[in-house]
Amino acid sequence: MKLLTDEEIQFLISCPKVIITPPKTKMALTQGHYRNGMELSSEDGEHRFTVFMRINEVFQENFTIGLRYHPANDPESIILLRCNGPHGEHRGPLDSQNNHFWSYHIHSAREIIIRQGLRSEAYAEETDKYSNYNDALSFFLRYCNIKNADKYFPNTIQGNLFNE
Amino acid sequence: MEALQLLKEQFNKKIDFREKRKGIYQLVGPFYHEDGDMMDIFLTESPLQPDKIRLCDFGMTIMHLSYSYDIDSPNREGILDKIISEHGLSRNDGNIYVDVNANLLYEYVFQFSQTIAKVSSMQYFKREVVRSLFYEQLSEFIEVKLFSYKPQAKVLPISDRDELEVDYEFSLDRKKIYLFGIKDPAKARLTTISCLEFQMAKLPFKSIAVHEDFDGLPRKDRARITSAVDKQFTDLADFKQNAKQYFEREAV
Numbered sequence: 001m002k003l004l005t006d007e008e009i010q011f012l013i014s015c016p017k018v019i020i021t022p023p024k025t026k027m028a029l030t031q032g033h034y035r036n037g038m039e040l041s042s043e044d045g046e047h048r049f050t051v052f053m054r055i056n057e058v059f060q061e062n063f064t065i066g067l068r069y070h071p072a073n074d075p076e077s078i079i080l081l082r083c084n085g086p087h088g089e090h091r092g093p094l095d096s097q098n099n100h101f102w103s104y105h106i107h108s109a110r111e112i113i114i115r116q117g118l119r120s121e122a123y124a125e126e127t128d129k130y131s132n133y134n135d136a137l138s139f140f141l142r143y144c145n146i147k148n149a150d151k152y153f154p155n156t157i158q159g160n161l162f163n164e
Numbered sequence: 165m166e167a168l169q170l171l172k173e174q175f176n177k178k179i180d181f182r183e184k185r186k187g188i189y190q191l192v193g194p195f196y197h198e199d200g201d202m203m204d205i206f207l208t209e210s211p212l213q214p215d216k217i218r219l220c221d222f223g224m225t226i227m228h229l230s231y232s233y234d235i236d237s238p239n240r241e242g243i244l245d246k247i248i249s250e251h252g253l254s255r256n257d258g259n260i261y262v263d264v265n266a267n268l269l270y271e272y273v274f275q276f277s278q279t280i281a282k283v284s285s286m287q288y289f290k291r292e293v294v295r296s297l298f299y300e301q302l303s304e305f306i307e308v309k310l311f312s313y314k315p316q317a318k319v320l321p322i323s324d325r326d327e328l329e330v331d332y333e334f335s336l337d338r339k340k341i342y343l344f345g346i347k348d349p350a351k352a353r354l355t356t357i358s359c360l361e362f363q364m365a366k367l368p369f370k371s372i373a374v375h376e377d378f379d380g381l382p383r384k385d386r387a388r389i390t391s392a393v394d395k396q397f398t399d400l401a402d403f404k405q406n407a408k409q410y411f412e413r414e415a416v
Contacts, residue, residue, distance in 0.1 A: 030258075031223060031226045031227075031230075031235060031257055031258035032222065032223020032224075032226060032227065032257055032258020032259055033223055033226070033227040033230070033258060035230065052230070052231055054227050054230060054231070056222065056223060056224060056227055057222075057223060057258070058222045058223065059184065059185075059222060059224075062204075062224060062227075064227075064231065066231055079231065079232075082199075082231070084201075087201070087204065087224065088190060088192075088201060088202040088203075088204055089192055089201075089202040090200050090201050090202065091196050091200045091202070092200060093200055102182075107199060107200075118198070119198045119199045119200075121199055122198065122199045122200045123200075124199075124200060124201075
């Protein structure tokens with residue numbers, strides 16, 4: 001897996017992006033979860049990303065919205081970010097602090113985690129940025145700086161009253 | 165549920181439960197995915213056999229797997245079902261489950277968590293991961309199955325041209341065979357150049373290209389390498405199946 005520094009990770013998450021393969025208009029139900037996805041490119045065309053969106057069919061508070069980075073010269077992609085619902089407990093990877101919690105949380109890639117050979121997004125922090133899937137999606141679209149998101153998610157973007 | 169209390173005692177009170185919905189309890193225990201998220205294990209009354217407890221995941225394992233890997237072909241579905249059934253569990257669409265007597269819950273919780281771990285490890289079947297093993301698999305086959313032909317790795321036929329490296333050299337009685345493993349267009353082009361340089365230097369050799377996926381190469385690269393090398397195997401399976409016969413013929 002490509003080693004990314006924390007600065008590169010933050011740049012890749014926040015760089016201006018555009019949707020090049022749009023999501024489906026409706027999430028598809030398969031194997032017990034609703035799913036959707038889309039393909040992004042950085043605005044300068046240098047970097048490619050995919051987004052995956054999942055909601056559990058039975059427990060709709062169990063969801064994730066993830067940003068995956070596809071490096072140009074490396075076949076292995078890297079999950080940079082995942083906005084999750086409170087599906088269960090999370091245990092921190094650098095567990096000296098015994099960092100356990102059970103709430104809405106955001107996974108994000110960290111250089112130290114990648115260096116240790118762990119899952120890139122194993123680090124997670126609790127968040128108060130959202131409390132349901134739609135708010136999480138709105139947060140994700142803004143946080144990842146997706147410029148033409150309002151074209152494909154007009155209700156999500158406009159419907160959020162609590163912009164950062 | 166009395167069974168929950170019993171299970172907690174059996175785990176020496178190192179586990180707990182959260183009522184996710186009425187009558188559905190999520191197990192809180194030291195069972196984690198690689199990303200630090202807890203495995204999703206739920207206990208509820210079996211809808212089919214009310215005297216039994218149902219252990220299940222409500223589709224969360226496959227959903228979690230789908231962040232990296234999709235069960236989107238009959239072959240993948242077959243592997244998934246094999247993992248599940250070999251652990252004595254069943255699947256209904258996305259939901260992995262087993263109905264057990266209360267006195268067997270303790271061992272089935274372990275069984276269930278092992279199954280989740282195995283299903284989650286299907287992410288390593290990803291094409292890019294398997295693809296990255298191509299050279300390792302090729303080397304392993306050569307060093308084990310073609311050992312008698314004295315393979316030598318990383319050979320420089322023209323000593324002062326270290327950019328023209330042969331992956332394996334085989335010394336047969338009358339000639340040398342240079343073998344190149346090829347998994348991408350860049351390596352195909354380097355192999356083409358190397359073979360042409362060796363020919364210009366009038367080295368006595370025969371060349372073999374073993375492709376990871378010949379059809380996956382761009383058309384021009386396929387044409388160039390076909391013109392430059394003596395023998396090609398279109399993929400690793402082709403090489404594994406026919407290499408010994410080929411070497412036996414060449415050794416005569």
